[in-house]
Amino acid sequence: MPDAIKNKNIANIGDNYAEKYGFHNPEEYFHKGARGLNHEVVEMISQMKKEPEWMRKFRHESLDIFLAKPMPKWGNTKILNSIPFDDIFYYIKPIDKQGTSWDDVPAYIKNTFDKLGIPEAEKKFLAGVSAQYESEVVYHSFKKDLEDQGVIFKDMDSGLRDHGELVQKHFATVIPNTDNKFAALNSAVWSGGSFIYVPPGIDVKIPLQAYFRINAENMGQFERTLIIADKGSRVHYIEGCTAPVFTTDSLHSAVVELIAEDGAYIRYTTIQNWAHNILNLVTKRAMAKTNATVEWVDGNIGSRLTMKYPCIYLVGEGAKGEILSIAFAGSGQHQDAGAKVIHAAPNTSSRITSKSISKAGGRASYRGLVKVYPNAQKSKVSVECDALLIDDASRSDTYPTMEIDADDVRIEHEARVSKVAEEQLFYLTSRGLSEDEARLLIVNGFIEPFTKELPMEYAVELNRLIELEMEGSVG
Amino acid sequence: MSKKTLLSLNDIHVTVAGKEVVKGISLDVNEGEIHAIMGPNGSGKSSLAQALAGHPSYEITGGSAKINGQDLPEMDATERSLAGLFLGFQYPQAIPGVTVANFLRAAIKARHGEESDELRSFRKNIKAKFDVLSVDPGFAGRYLNDGFSGGEKKRLEILQMMVLNPAVAILDETDSGLDIDALKVVAHGINEYFEEGKGILLVTHYQRMLNYIKPHQVHVMIHGKFVRSGGPELALQLEDQGYDWLNGKSEQTEQVGV
Numbered sequence: 001m002p003d004a005i006k007n008k009n010i011a012n013i014g015d016n017y018a019e020k021y022g023f024h025n026p027e028e029y030f031h032k033g034a035r036g037l038n039h040e041v042v043e044m045i046s047q048m049k050k051e052p053e054w055m056r057k058f059r060h061e062s063l064d065i066f067l068a069k070p071m072p073k074w075g076n077t078k079i080l081n082s083i084p085f086d087d088i089f090y091y092i093k094p095i096d097k098q099g100t101s102w103d104d105v106p107a108y109i110k111n112t113f114d115k116l117g118i119p120e121a122e123k124k125f126l127a128g129v130s131a132q133y134e135s136e137v138v139y140h141s142f143k144k145d146l147e148d149q150g151v152i153f154k155d156m157d158s159g160l161r162d163h164g165e166l167v168q169k170h171f172a173t174v175i176p177n178t179d180n181k182f183a184a185l186n187s188a189v190w191s192g193g194s195f196i197y198v199p200p201g202i203d204v205k206i207p208l209q210a211y212f213r214i215n216a217e218n219m220g221q222f223e224r225t226l227i228i229a230d231k232g233s234r235v236h237y238i239e240g241c242t243a244p245v246f247t248t249d250s251l252h253s254a255v256v257e258l259i260a261e262d263g264a265y266i267r268y269t270t271i272q273n274w275a276h277n278i279l280n281l282v283t284k285r286a287m288a289k290t291n292a293t294v295e296w297v298d299g300n301i302g303s304r305l306t307m308k309y310p311c312i313y314l315v316g317e318g319a320k321g322e323i324l325s326i327a328f329a330g331s332g333q334h335q336d337a338g339a340k341v342i343h344a345a346p347n348t349s350s351r352i353t354s355k356s357i358s359k360a361g362g363r364a365s366y367r368g369l370v371k372v373y374p375n376a377q378k379s380k381v382s383v384e385c386d387a388l389l390i391d392d393a394s395r396s397d398t399y400p401t402m403e404i405d406a407d408d409v410r411i412e413h414e415a416r417v418s419k420v421a422e423e424q425l426f427y428l429t430s431r432g433l434s435e436d437e438a439r440l441l442i443v444n445g446f447i448e449p450f451t452k453e454l455p456m457e458y459a460v461e462l463n464r465l466i467e468l469e470m471e472g473s474v475g
Numbered sequence: 476m477s478k479k480t481l482l483s484l485n486d487i488h489v490t491v492a493g494k495e496v497v498k499g500i501s502l503d504v505n506e507g508e509i510h511a512i513m514g515p516n517g518s519g520k521s522s523l524a525q526a527l528a529g530h531p532s533y534e535i536t537g538g539s540a541k542i543n544g545q546d547l548p549e550m551d552a553t554e555r556s557l558a559g560l561f562l563g564f565q566y567p568q569a570i571p572g573v574t575v576a577n578f579l580r581a582a583i584k585a586r587h588g589e590e591s592d593e594l595r596s597f598r599k600n601i602k603a604k605f606d607v608l609s610v611d612p613g614f615a616g617r618y619l620n621d622g623f624s625g626g627e628k629k630r631l632e633i634l635q636m637m638v639l640n641p642a643v644a645i646l647d648e649t650d651s652g653l654d655i656d657a658l659k660v661v662a663h664g665i666n667e668y669f670e671e672g673k674g675i676l677l678v679t680h681y682q683r684m685l686n687y688i689k690p691h692q693v694h695v696m697i698h699g700k701f702v703r704s705g706g707p708e709l710a711l712q713l714e715d716q717g718y719d720w721l722n723g724k725s726e727q728t729e730q731v732g733v
Binding site for chain 2: 421422423424426427428429430431432433434435437441442444445446447448449
């Protein structure tokens with residue numbers, strides 16, 4: 001066999017991740033709170049951030065809700081019930097002051113983001129960048145011309161400080177702190193994340209990006225993002241994330257709220273590449289008003305357990321929603337991902353496309369809900385779930401729920417589970433491709449509907465990540 | 476006699492799912508030769524083609540099979556392809572999401588490497604082959620065999636053969652499902668590819684393909700064995716008389732008119 005093929009088989013997923021993303025910096029932090037969660041910790045966070053009273057109260061109230069709410073009885077309950085909430089660090093402030101130039105950021109943190117390619121991407125094709133390290137955004141930049149047009153792109157803490165009224169008006173209106181246990185947790189201890197406001201009619205033509213990095217062991221990262229696209233405006237926001245490889249689990253539990261006013265357009269793209277010791281329990285929801293469009297493009301490659309179901313409420317007539325997701329579940333991973341769309345107005349339309357790949361004993365679940373209220377006549381719904389199993393040891397489950405209470409709607413639903421067929425492998429290998437190359441080509445083809453929606457640089461990066469994950473496939 | 480033997484089969488036996496389907500076939504395809512294997516359905520001719528290309532379910536259980544002097548059973552499908560063997564599939568597989576262009580690029584990369592001239596001149600090269608096969612340039616951007624008509628699939632098989640430029644091409648029922656115009660185009664492509672130093676093994680049920688591609692030898696296969704071998708006129712005889720007159724003669728191969 002050619003050497004290149006032999007070498008590929010030696011590769012091991014964990015090693016690859018460790019080399020490329022899994023490095024760990026020493027912890028020379030400005031402030032590292034104690035382990036565990038109680039009202040003192042919440043008070044400390046709020047005090048350090050010098051927050052208004054309403055937010056301080058909201059946090060304390062949220063903690064009570066979190067403590068009172070039982071753990072969900074669905075998803076991966078075994079892992080959920082074993083989360084050691086008392087061992088987690090809920091707030092780590094790495095540096096005192098946020099940088100607006102990479103020179104302001106300590107070298108070891110800048111090196112981290114250098115290795116992850118963020119400053120390079122910023123130069124090439126981004127309108128604004130936010131880089132969060134542990135609990136705080138350590139670097140932030142934004143193009144002056146957009147700022148001049150009234151576009152706001154800040155970290156959430158600065159947003160609250162500088163645009164208090166706007167934040168108070170919308171914060172937790174899409175996802176209340178009573179929504180679920182982890183949304184309550186985030187509401188109590190949130191820190192960082194992005195605040196974006198796009199004024200009426202403004203088109204932010206190039207993407208804004210946030211990058212989230214966890215460095216400390218047993219860290220809990222709880223960023224909070226709120227994006228408001230005012231009437232007729234457009235914005236594309238991209239987030240990425242990685243962490244070092246530790247033997248104990250860290251927790252990432254974000255809340256993301258999107259509000260698309262009449263005729264506005266928001267696309268939110270995620271490439272989730274957490275290390276395999278991260279529990280990723282995220283609540284994402286959007287409100288789409290009259291003739292507005294919201295698109296979630298959601299890629300889940302990493303983490304030990306992900307439970308995430310991006311949701312769109314179509315509340316205005318003619319609103320459109322699209323959720324396009326892929327999940328890759330390798331050895332020891334469970335991707336419990338999906339989508340939710342609520343049709344609450346007439347002539348609304350939604351499309352859900354979910355693709356999952358399971359390999360080497362990994363488990364991918366699709367969990368989805370489509371609800372059409374009686375008033376949402378003439379609405380259109382399309383749901384397509386595709387699962388690809390690379391080997392016999394892997395698993396895929398589908399839990400689709402449809403509640404259709406209007407009679408004049410068009411519903412399409414398709415679900416498929418396929419295996420990489422021996423005949424396909426033979427066809428490709430008979431053209432000189434190795435089995436690994438053939439499998440990779442089949443997988444890349446399978447997720448092509450997803451990658452073609454990404455900006456070119458991210459599509460290349462995603463294909464490379466999939467290649468890393470596919471290496472060492474059972475031959 | 477100075478001609479090099481490209482594909483050499485000596486008394487090979489093939490088993491699939493525990494059943495012997497090829498029961499001792501011997502054949503030499505030399506440089507510059509086109510051989511046709513004809514036979515009724517179920518005679519084992521497609522099984523022979525699959526086994527030679529290295530399908531994991533088809534096992535060569537006896538005899539010897541060599542390409543350019545290398546033992547086929549020692550190699551997997553990838554290695555056989557890299558050694559110069561090509562199989563044009565009767566039923567090409569669809570690979571959704573993978574464009575024809577990306578697939579061909581991957582196949583050329585596997586063969587010649589990332590830095591090769593072949594990969595660099597890929598675009599121009601493909602364009603010329605598209606023209607030979609009267610294929611629309613938009614073909615390159617379509618997903619491999621996904622929603623292709625029967626004729627498009629077969630054209631793509633021949634296109635791949637022309638791009639990969641193998642020493643020996645086994646073409647399994649390439650004529651099936653083609654109308655007369657498509658058949659002419661496909662035959663044109665095969666004739667463009669064929670030259671001194673190449674060998675072709677045509678596997679076919681019908682004679683009509685041989686109106687456009689002149690075989691040097693025709694072998695009739697029934698029940699896993701060659702029952703008769705001869706020149707091109709044997710194919711015409713089969714066209715007239717069918718296969719029935721050869722049934723029951725499978726014990727002995729008769730040579731006629733070579």
